[in-house]
Amino acid sequence: MASLKEELLKDIRFVEGLKSCINCGVCTAICPAARFYEYDPRMIADTVQKGNEAEIEQLLKSDTIWFCGECLSCKTRCPRGNTPGYIIQALRALSIEKGFFTESEQGQKQLAIKRTVGEHILKYGYCVYIDEVNTEMYPEQGPVWDWLKQNRQEVLERLGTSYQKDRSGTLRQIPEESLNDLQRIFDETGATERFEKIETQSALKANELGMNREAYFDYLYNGEKDRNNEKR
Amino acid sequence: MKNGKNPMWEAYQKEIANDNYYFARSCIRQNFFPAAEDLYLKILRNELGKDIYDDARQTTCTGIAYHSGIIPMETTMTVVARQFALMNEAGYENFVCSCVTSFGIYAEMLETWKHFPEKEKETREALKRATGMTFEIPKNMVHASDLVYKFRKEIAAKAKFRLINKQTGEPLKIVDHIGCHYAKIFPEKGIGGAEFPYVLAGLIDDWGGAQVDYPERRHCCGFGFRQYLLKSNRGYSVSNSKKKFDSMKPFRPDLIIANCPGCTFFLDRWQYVISEMEGKTYGENGYGIPVLTYEELAGLLLGYNPWDIGLQVHQVAVEPLLDKLGIENKPEEKYSGINGLDLGKPGMPNTLKCY
Numbered sequence: 291m292a293s294l295k296e297e298l299l300k301d302i303r304f305v306e307g308l309k310s311c312i313n314c315g316v317c318t319a320i321c322p323a324a325r326f327y328e329y330d331p332r333m334i335a336d337t338v339q340k341g342n343e344a345e346i347e348q349l350l351k352s353d354t355i356w357f358c359g360e361c362l363s364c365k366t367r368c369p370r371g372n373t374p375g376y377i378i379q380a381l382r383a384l385s386i387e388k389g390f391f392t393e394s395e396q397g398q399k400q401l402a403i404k405r406t407v408g409e410h411i412l413k414y415g416y417c418v419y420i421d422e423v424n425t426e427m428y429p430e431q432g433p434v435w436d437w438l439k440q441n442r443q444e445v446l447e448r449l450g451t452s453y454q455k456d457r458s459g460t461l462r463q464i465p466e467e468s469l470n471d472l473q474r475i476f477d478e479t480g481a482t483e484r485f486e487k488i489e490t491q492s493a494l495k496a497n498e499l500g501m502n503r504e505a506y507f508d509y510l511y512n513g514e515k516d517r518n519n520e521k522r
Numbered sequence: 523m524k525n526g527k528n529p530m531w532e533a534y535q536k537e538i539a540n541d542n543y544y545f546a547r548s549c550i551r552q553n554f555f556p557a558a559e560d561l562y563l564k565i566l567r568n569e570l571g572k573d574i575y576d577d578a579r580q581t582t583c584t585g586i587a588y589h590s591g592i593i594p595m596e597t598t599m600t601v602v603a604r605q606f607a608l609m610n611e612a613g614y615e616n617f618v619c620s621c622v623t624s625f626g627i628y629a630e631m632l633e634t635w636k637h638f639p640e641k642e643k644e645t646r647e648a649l650k651r652a653t654g655m656t657f658e659i660p661k662n663m664v665h666a667s668d669l670v671y672k673f674r675k676e677i678a679a680k681a682k683f684r685l686i687n688k689q690t691g692e693p694l695k696i697v698d699h700i701g702c703h704y705a706k707i708f709p710e711k712g713i714g715g716a717e718f719p720y721v722l723a724g725l726i727d728d729w730g731g732a733q734v735d736y737p738e739r740r741h742c743c744g745f746g747f748r749q750y751l752l753k754s755n756r757g758y759s760v761s762n763s764k765k766k767f768d769s770m771k772p773f774r775p776d777l778i779i780a781n782c783p784g785c786t787f788f789l790d791r792w793q794y795v796i797s798e799m800e801g802k803t804y805g806e807n808g809y810g811i812p813v814l815t816y817e818e819l820a821g822l823l824l825g826y827n828p829w830d831i832g833l834q835v836h837q838v839a840v841e842p843l844l845d846k847l848g849i850e851n852k853p854e855e856k857y858s859g860i861n862g863l864d865l866g867k868p869g870m871p872n873t874l875k876c877y
Contacts, residue, residue: 359746382591437868444859513754
C-alpha cells in the first residue's frame, strides 16, 4: 500500500504546492486564516515536507487542514514558489479519500457543503441559486433579501433577468441537456464517488453521535449551539 | 503615487482582445446583483459596439465547490473544458468571465495543462466520454472588468457624470477591492499584477475619482469558501471584512468598487451585519459606504436609472453616493415592479440607515 506521502505526490496540486520550504513563515504572516484561527500554514508545509507518516495522518484527521480560506495569498508571497493553499487542497482530498475527515469537527462539515453547494450544482447548474437562499440560513442577506425573495417574480422581471425562463440570460433555467452533461462529468471524473464517500462516512459518524440525517446537517451547518439544543 | 508606480504597472500589462467574446456568467453575480450582467452586456453592445455572446447552455464553473474541497480537480477541469467547447461551437475564440473565482479557475486549469500535458489529454478524454464534445483552448481569456478597463476612456467620453462631488467639486474618494483570485494566483494575468493591480484603479483615475490607499487594501474580503458557506464558520468572513472596514474608515471613502461578485456581496452585507452586532457604521451620518460592481459604476456614470440597474437590492443604501454625483433618482421607482407596481419597502435594519 502506498504511503500517505506517496498518495499526496499523486496529486499535482501537492507537486506544484511543495517545492522546497525554507520555513521562513511569510505564508503565515500574510494568511487571513492565521489571523483568526489557530492556524499556521508554515507548520503544514513543514509537516508534509518532513514526511513523517504518523504526523501526516494526524494532520489528515485534524481541524487544521480545514481552516484555510483558499485566498491563495500565500502563492504570491512565498519566496521559494511554494503554495500552502495547494498543499491544503491535496490534504483535504486525501482526508476524504481515506475517510479521515469525519475525525475532526471541521472535516465533518464537508457534508453540509456537499448537501448545499454540491447538490445545487447538479440540481440548478449554479453553485448558489436564489430559490435556496433564505435569511434563516443566511441572515447576513438582510431585510433587502427578504423583500427580493418575496417579490422575486416582479423584481427580477423588471431587472430584465431570465429567471426560470428557457432562454439565455441572468438566472435562466439551465437546460436539461446541460444538467445531464454536468451529471455525466461528475460521474466520469470522481465527483459522484466523492459525494458518495462523504455521505457514507458521514452517516457512520452521525450514527456514532446519535443524530439523524437532518439533525446532523443542522449541527454541522449551524455549529455546537444547535447540537446542544438537539440534546436537550 | 500614480506616476511613481507606473513603470511597475507597465510590467504587468496583458493582452485583452478587442472584440468578439464568449461571455461566461457568474453564479454569485447573477443571484445577488441580478441586473449587473445584463447591464454589462448592454454597455459592451450598445455603448461600445462590441460583439459578445450569451449562451443559455453554459453552467457554473464549479469553482466554489472546488475551493471548498468537495469535488476533485479533474471534475472542475472537465467542466471548464465543456465551457470552452461551447465557446468553440458558438464560433468564438475569446473567453470573458464575469467572476474572479471563475477567472482564477480558468487560469489555473489552462496553466495546469501547460505544465502537465497529460492532464489536458485526460480532460479531453473525460469530456469526450461524458458529453461527446471536443474543445480548443481560447486565444484570449480575460475577466469581465478587463474589458471595462480596456475601454475606460471610451466610457469616460460617453459618461454623463464624473466621480466628482457635485457639492464640493472634489474628486470622490474611492476604495478599490480586486479580489484575491484576480492576480494573487497568477500575477502576470492581472492588469498591474498582484502588488499594484490597476484594473479598477484605472477606472477611478480616468473617471475623475481619487484612489484610497489604505493599509489593508490588499487583504482578502474573507469569503474563504467553506468558511463562509457554513453558518458555523462565518465569523471568519465577517472578521476579515471588518479588518478592512476599520482600516479604510479614517480615509472617509465615498464608495467601494469591487472586482469580484463575492467580494462586492460581502463588503455590502457585512457592513449591515457589523452594524447589527456592534452598532458600528462606516459611512457618513449612520449610513454605510456604498459598494458597487464595476459595471454598476459604469452604468451610473453613463446615465442609467439606478433602479433599473438593480441598486435597490444592495443592503447598503446608495443614495448618499447618488447625491454626491448629482444623479437624480425617483424614490417611488426604487421599490416598484414592472409597470410601476408598488411592491412595498423592505424592512429597516436596526442601526444601519437606509432609505
